[in-house]
Amino acid sequence: MPNIVVCYKWVLDEQDIKINPANLALDTSRAKYKISEYDRNAIEEAVLQAEKSGASVVCLTFGTSTAKQSLKDALSRGPEKAYWINDAAAEKADAFVTSNVLVAALRKVGDYDIIICGEGSADTYGQQVGPRVATLLDIPVITFVTEMKIEGNKVIATRKIGDCTEVVTVQIPVVITVLPEVNKPRIPSLKQVLGAAKKPVTEWKIADLGLNMEDTEPKNNVKSIKGFVMSRKNVIYKEGTPAEKVTSLVANLTKEGAL
Amino acid sequence: MAGIWVYSEDTNIAQQLLTLGGELADKTQQQVCAVTIFEQDAQELIASGADKVFVLKGDSAWPESYAQAVADLASKESPMAVFIGATLRGKDLAAKVAARLKTGLVTDAFSVRYEDGAIETDRMMYGGLAVCTEVLRGIGLATIPPRTYDVPVKDNSRTGEIVKVNVAVEAAVAVGNVCPIVRQGADIATAEKLVCIGRGVGKKEDLLLAQNLAAVLGAEIGCTRSIAEDYHWLPNENYIGLSGQKVKPSLYLSMGVSGQIQHVAGIRDSKIIVAIDTNENAPIFAAADYGIVGDLYQIVPLLTEALK
Ligand SMILES: Cc1cc2nc3c(=O)[nH]c(=O)nc-3n(C[C@H](O)[C@H](O)[C@H](O)COP(=O)(O)OP(=O)(O)OC[C@H]3O[C@@H](n4cnc5c(N)ncnc54)[C@H](O)[C@@H]3O)c2cc1C
Numbered sequence: 001m002p003n004i005v006v007c008y009k010w011v012l013d014e015q016d017i018k019i020n021p022a023n024l025a026l027d028t029s030r031a032k033y034k035i036s037e038y039d040r041n042a043i044e045e046a047v048l049q050a051e052k053s054g055a056s057v058v059c060l061t062f063g064t065s066t067a068k069q070s071l072k073d074a075l076s077r078g079p080e081k082a083y084w085i086n087d088a089a090a091e092k093a094d095a096f097v098t099s100n101v102l103v104a105a106l107r108k109v110g111d112y113d114i115i116i117c118g119e120g121s122a123d124t125y126g127q128q129v130g131p132r133v134a135t136l137l138d139i140p141v142i143t144f145v146t147e148m149k150i151e152g153n154k155v156i157a158t159r160k161i162g163d164c165t166e167v168v169t170v171q172i173p174v175v176i177t178v179l180p181e182v183n184k185p186r187i188p189s190l191k192q193v194l195g196a197a198k199k200p201v202t203e204w205k206i207a208d209l210g211l212n213m214e215d216t217e218p219k220n221n222v223k224s225i226k227g228f229v230m231s232r233k234n235v236i237y238k239e240g241t242p243a244e245k246v247t248s249l250v251a252n253l254t255k256e257g258a259l
Numbered sequence: 260m261a262g263i264w265v266y267s268e269d270t271n272i273a274q275q276l277l278t279l280g281g282e283l284a285d286k287t288q289q290q291v292c293a294v295t296i297f298e299q300d301a302q303e304l305i306a307s308g309a310d311k312v313f314v315l316k317g318d319s320a321w322p323e324s325y326a327q328a329v330a331d332l333a334s335k336e337s338p339m340a341v342f343i344g345a346t347l348r349g350k351d352l353a354a355k356v357a358a359r360l361k362t363g364l365v366t367d368a369f370s371v372r373y374e375d376g377a378i379e380t381d382r383m384m385y386g387g388l389a390v391c392t393e394v395l396r397g398i399g400l401a402t403i404p405p406r407t408y409d410v411p412v413k414d415n416s417r418t419g420e421i422v423k424v425n426v427a428v429e430a431a432v433a434v435g436n437v438c439p440i441v442r443q444g445a446d447i448a449t450a451e452k453l454v455c456i457g458r459g460v461g462k463k464e465d466l467l468l469a470q471n472l473a474a475v476l477g478a479e480i481g482c483t484r485s486i487a488e489d490y491h492w493l494p495n496e497n498y499i500g501l502s503g504q505k506v507k508p509s510l511y512l513s514m515g516v517s518g519q520i521q522h523v524a525g526i527r528d529s530k531i532i533v534a535i536d537t538n539e540n541a542p543i544f545a546a547a548d549y550g551i552v553g554d555l556y557q558i559v560p561l562l563t564e565a566l567k
Contacts, residue, residue: 012385014386014388014520015519015520017385017388017389019388026385026388026389094363095354095363095364096357096362096363099358120366120502122385122386123384123385124366124391125367125384125386125501125502126366127354127366128357128364129354131351131354131355131358132354132358134355135326135354135355135358135359136358139431140429141351141355142432143347143350143351144347144351160440160495161347162347162440163439163440164437164438164439164440165436165437165438165440166434166435166436166437166438167435167436167437168432168433168434168435169432169433170431170432170433171431180502181488181495218363219362219363219396220363220365220393220394220395220396220399221394221396222391222392222393223379223392223393223394224391225384225391225392226389226390226392227389227390228383228388230545230546232545232547232548233547233548233549234544234547234548234550235548235549235550236544236549236550236551237549237550237551237552238539238552242551242553242554242557242558243561245551245552245553246558246561246565247565249551249562250562250566252549253510253531258509258530258531259476259566
């Protein structure tokens with residue numbers, strides 16, 4: 001009966017982020033947080049696999065104090081227990097730091113056979129943490145998985161890799177990163193939400209994990225994060241009949257040589 | 260630290276990266292080196308600008324299993340930067356290389372330059388809402404999306420050094436049943452004109468509206484993620500955006516696409532963007548050159564007729 005650990009990230013909902021047109025600074029003051037979309041697929045997959053194989057599922061997240069709100073949400077989706085590395089360092093962590101922290105925590109959790117991650121996070125979409133974690137643990141990783149099956153001590157996964165699909169077999173322990181097509185995350189029922197409050201949560205600080213200073217310092221130097229501006233003509237036809245709008249559009253596209 | 264390196268399991272993409280490699284190598288007075296697992300392509304990489312080609316010789320046909328070998332070679336030779344083609348395989352490999360080298364990695368850099376003595380990259384964040392500029396440290400690693408740079412003009416008279424390196428490859432993984440995904444249409448990533456459908460198109464039969472318009476325009480048909488992944492009306496290769504295809508057509512025309520940031524991230528390089536949507540506040544209009552606020556069921560047949 002394999003033990004599954006599923007990792008997720010608590011991220012700002014990009015739909016709530018505003019850009020200040022004067023200096024292109026990001027205004028996140030009204031932004032809410034969410035469990036990164038692909039990680040919802042990861043949690044769902046871990047739980048589906050557990051339902052099939054009798055495995056146990058715990059979830060693991062590295063986040064700032066804001067991630068406290070995530071625990072109930074994650075647990076209501078099915079995991080039995082949550083591990084939370086609650087540290088302000090998460091705010092500035094890059095994939096180097098995140099994977100060091102997750103690996104140290106996984107070692108402390110101890111029993112892991114299958115680690116499931118989303119393919120990338122909704123904020124940075126770096127697509128690195130899964131393969132980095134596997135490399136640091138010195139175990140294989142199967143990325144971009146659309147289907148998986150546990151057979152004894154093996155995982156057989158189908159990955160979708162651009163112009164082909166591959167069926168890959170590995171012995172556990174293994175890291176799996178899933179694509180959104182792998183499943184449709186459930187919407188937790190009220191009972192599951194209420195039940196989540198009773199599930200255990202273990203909270204650690206980075207200091208509890210025995211990492212060196214340099215393992216927790218981001219590698220590249222972020223010089224700026226600025227709103228992306230798109231300069232487009234924005235000629236929008238709102239008034240007039242459909243035929244008039246079409247005539248104006250065709251006239252302009254002809255003038256542009258676009259047709 | 261010496262050398263600007265490029266790697267891709269796709270030699271055409273490796274050649275595109277040599278355009279970037281060459282630029283940076285000139286600015287920093289260094290060699291540009293290609294790392295490849297295909298010995299037969301070494302000469303071609305030299306013709307495309309590599310001064311040196313490292314050929315990794317291992318007994319695996321699976322590109323991902325060369326991550327350790329690329330990392331070992333990089334830690335021995337200490338290049339200033341390694342640019343890796345951002346295919347899915349490339350991203351997998353790059354993350355493993357970064358973990359072994361204990362370094363940072365920029366995913367999907369869309370712009371790279373040499374400034375104040377260091378390499379700087381730009382990449383998207385928050386689904387394309389923001390741009391993050393980073394200064395690379397140590398051995399700088401970045402993955403670069405296909406078609407970000409053009410393939411350099413080949414010069415078959417160029418000479419360069421070819422270094423063969425015997426490497427051990429990861430063997431923990433058994434790969435079986437490799438199935439090509441058969442494209443049902445043209446490759447939308449390279450299409451000259453695109454008609455894109457979103458959830459505003461109410462039923463699968465109404466795809467005909469898009470097909471008729473595409474036929475008079477000579478365009479291919481793309482879609483939003485919802486259409487491919489939730490409705491399965493078109494294959495996954497046809498959805499455009501951050502996690503789908505990045506497109507660069509001369510004309511992109513959408514109908515019933517709201518223009519969420521993740522979709523817009525894939526159409527930014529289009530020359531002209533046209534949108535048709537009933538909701539005048541749909542974000543797609545802010546990303547469009549021309550837009551019609553209206554019902555696509557009225558507008559598209561009229562437009563198709565007008566273009567005939
Ligand atoms: C991490 C992440 C990655 C993602 N990656 C991608 C990606 O790569 N590509 C992608 O496309 N999406 C992606 N998405 C999803 C994206 O956020 C949107 O949900 C999606 O693009 C919306 O698709 P849509 O425009 O078809 O649908 P909707 O947002 O539902 O928009 C439908 C539009 O149709 C209009 N409409 C309705 N009826 C009519 C009519 N009769 N005539 C004209 N207009 C009409 C409506 O006004 C509306 O604007 C991603 C999301 C996340 C979180």
